Amino acid sequence: MxxxxxxxxxxxxxxxxxxxxxxxxxxxxxxxxxxxxxxxxxKPAKPSLPHRSQVCADGYVLLCAYDCTTRLFPVIESLALWGYLEECGAELPANWVMEKTYKWAHLLLPNGHIACSAWKEQAKALLETRIAHCIKLQTQGIVEFAKVDFYFWYKILD
Missing domain, CATH: 1.10.287 (Helix Hairpins)
Known part of the structure; x- marks a missing residue:
């Protein structure tokens, strides 16, 4: 609207x-x-995906802006990802740590909506920022809100 x-x-x-x-x-x-x-x-045909977008599984697409160099993955986030991957059934060594990743600013959802992250918004002045990086999620029947720092691509299982 x-x-x-x-x-x-x-x-x-x-x-x-x-x-x-x-x-x-x-x-x-x-x-x-x-x-x-x-x-x-x-009605015109659906537009093709933007240049340098990364197609993921199940209709998700990572959209620019993206970081063209890998950045260190914070330890706390790496441990959280390790726990999630274990829940998904991935077999990881005990010393597994995700050290580096590419950051993406936006995610195209299967329903056509675009989800934003705080990564590029934090560089803008507060008055120019449209805070759109908060998400609503439900875990174990509890509704919670979270901030998305950045998106990244990681293949869990073959």
């Missing part, structure tokens, strides 16, 4: 009568959407 309002606001060109212009743009978008619903061939 916010994006639609923002897009319509950008399309308003005649500031002398902005409400009329805004309503005309809303009507125009409604007419286009109606035509697309009535004649599906009018």
């Amino acid at each position: 916010e994006r639609t309002i923002g897009n319509l606001g950008e399309e308003v060109k005649q500031l002398s009568n902005p409400y009329e212009n805004l309503s005309l743009h809303g009507v125009w978008h409604s007419q286009v959407n109606t035509l697309k619903a009535m004649v599906p061939d009018l």
